[in-house]
Amino acid sequence: MxxxxxxxxxxxxxxxxxxxxxxxxxxxxxxxxxxxxxxxxxxxxxxxxxxxxxxxxxxxxxxxxxxxxxxxxxxxxxxxxxxxxxxxxxxxxxxxxxxxxxxxxxxxxxxxxxxxxxxxxxxxxxxxxxxxxxxxxxxxxxxxxxxxxxxxxxxxxxxxxxxxxxxxxxxxxxxxxxxxxxxxxxxxxxxxxxxxxxxxxxxxxxxxxxxxxxxxxxxxxxxxxxxxxxxxxxxxxxxxxxxxxxxxxxxTPQMALEAAAEVARAAGVTPMILGDSIEGEARDVGKVHAGIAWQVRNHGQPIAPPCVLLSGGETTVTVRGGGRGGRNVEFLLSLAVALNGAPGVHAVAGDTDGVDGLEEIAGAFIGPDTLARAWAAGRPPHDSLDNNDGHGFFDALGDALITGPTRTNVNDFRAILIESA
CATH class of the missing domain: 3.40.50.10180 (Glycerate kinase, MOFRL-like N-terminal domain)
Structure with a gap:
């Protein structure tokens, strides 16, 4: 792979x-x-x-x-x-x-x-x-x-x-x-x-x-x-x-997810599309996706690794903090916190228009070492999440996804890659 x-x-x-x-x-x-x-x-x-x-x-x-x-x-x-x-x-x-x-x-x-x-x-x-x-x-x-x-x-x-x-x-x-x-x-x-x-x-x-x-x-x-x-x-x-x-x-978002699924198959990774219209608070959706990833990692259900969980839709963020945020990085930060360094689990989340929230940044990546690197960099993950500061968090780690204007828009894209144990 x-x-x-x-x-x-x-x-x-x-x-x-x-x-x-x-x-x-x-x-x-x-x-x-x-x-x-x-x-x-x-x-x-x-x-x-x-x-x-x-x-x-x-x-x-x-x-x-x-x-x-x-x-x-x-x-x-x-x-x-x-x-x-x-x-x-x-x-x-x-x-x-x-x-x-x-x-x-x-x-x-x-x-x-x-x-x-x-x-x-x-x-x-x-x-x-x-x-x-x-x-x-x-x-x-x-x-x-x-x-x-x-x-x-x-x-x-x-x-x-x-x-x-x-x-x-x-x-x-x-x-x-x-x-x-x-x-x-x-x-x-x-x-x-x-x-x-x-x-x-x-x-x-x-x-x-x-x-x-x-x-x-x-x-x-x-x-x-x-x-x-x-x-x-x-x-x-x-x-x-x-x-x-x-x-x-x-x-449509479904067409985009299917195109990503083809890339996964070509790499020997089994895709599972969870849905193209997932909504809800971004941090809550992150927790749910983390729970599914843990089930895959620990029990091979509903799909066995190596696999990728794909989803689209548009989450929301109720802003309570003063950080630099967006719904995709909020989802991803919540996901990382809930995964807590799960081995072999990597993810990307981004807006297909290249702009997440008010930032000219599409989204970000996480991996098993994300939280450890954040603590070492003086960026407590929970504090960043509480402050709606996903962009500040991932910028500090060098994990931002920057595409520039894509000149299209089929909403959010999320992919959680789970490697074989």
Missing amino acids: ADPRTLLADMFAAAVNAAQPEHCVPRFLPPPPKGRTLVIGAGKASAAMAQALEQHWPGDLSGLVVTRYGYAVPCERIEIVEAAHPVPDAAGQAAAGRLLAFVRDLMADDLVICLISGGGSALLPLPGEGVTLEDKQAISRALLKSGATIAEMNCVRRHLSAIKGGRLAAACHPARVVNLLISDVPGDNPMDIASGPTVADSSTCADALAIIRRYDIALPDGARALLDSGRGETVKPGDTRLAGVSTHLIA
């Missing part, structure tokens, strides 16, 4: 590569229309998706997509705009307004190809009636720290928006809309990917208010009035303006 860290890095790279737009966009492109072709989109992968589309589109087109700062790639006919993520900024607000204007006055013979991927919620922060950008920024920061799931956060975002929750698709009517989605959400529900700007939404303002109460989020007066009045309702299933919309999931 290859060096454990090298094998884990190869599996992570295969997961990211499987979701690269150059591989998954071309086969889903529709035939050219009688009328115009417009390309719109938002997300961390949207610029790379636009580039792949341009390279394979046989006719004329024009377009506008929004991506995260540092994620732009050269395009000739599609304009790429960069904005902030995960907390929105004025550049994103302006770009969202331009997108709505871009799709006005379309005809039935026109085609809109919409390129949507994770991160689009923050990149399209067009506030609803009575809501300001500052309101949306404050609510986003509070939700990110609250422990709310991505589905819960996006429900709130949809109902405070003037573009999400199907509103952008409704603005394209009567043109045909083809959605090409790269999923970064557990369950791959289109209305949760970038808060569903071009798909129908079955959730309600009442649902959004319940989430606000659940996590005790401070709500500015304008935002509360929008939700209380029902004026923030989204475009619902069955709306005739969405009759010409078709949606395709072109890359």
Whole structure:
């Protein structure tokens, strides 16, 4: 078997590569229309998706997509705009307004190809009636720290928006809309990917208010009035303006996990995919994964070593400390503490977009010696976990996983490699 860290890095790279737009966009492109072709989109992968589309589109087109700062790639006919993520900024607000204007006055013979991927919620922060950008920024920061799931956060975002929750698709009517989605959400529900700007939404303002109460989020007066009045309702299933919309999931977390599994098999390691939509507090998920790894190590159940346990999804972190954290390094630090130096157990966890939390760091690695090296370096593992300081912990050990912008996003990737005794 290859060096454990090298094998884990190869599996992570295969997961990211499987979701690269150059591989998954071309086969889903529709035939050219009688009328115009417009390309719109938002997300961390949207610029790379636009580039792949341009390279394979046989006719004329024009377009506008929004991506995260540092994620732009050269395009000739599609304009790429960069904005902030995960907390929105004025550049994103302006770009969202331009997108709505871009799709006005379309005809039935026109085609809109919409390129949507994770991160689009923050990149399209067009506030609803009575809501300001500052309101949306404050609510986003509070939700990110609250422990709310991505589905819960996006429900709130949809109902405070003037573009999400199907509103952008409704603005394209009567043109045909083809959605090409790269999923970064557990369950791959289109209305949760970038808060569903071009798909129908079955959730309600009442649902959004319940989430606000659940996590005790401070709500500015304008935002509360929008939700209380029902004026923030989204475009619902069955709306005739969405009759010409078709949606395709072109890359998903499951596809990424399967690509990593193939790398493991080629190395003589048996893969087991535990799930592609695992949620929960990152430190709790780490403890559960450690328990499964111990069962494999001690009893050869539910699979015998050498093997790798693979999982995806999106965990959450309820922030209580002041450290440099992210959900993947929080998971990994909790895992390391629970494994307590288990021999022959190595792991990697990282976000497939290359950014874990607010850091330009994808994630990190652990091995049997992680805790011993941490104590020797003056980094008590439990203290780092209590302070939500996963990035500080792994940086100090030289174990950070740094990829730079991957220009795709199929959520978190976790792999626990268990060697033969």
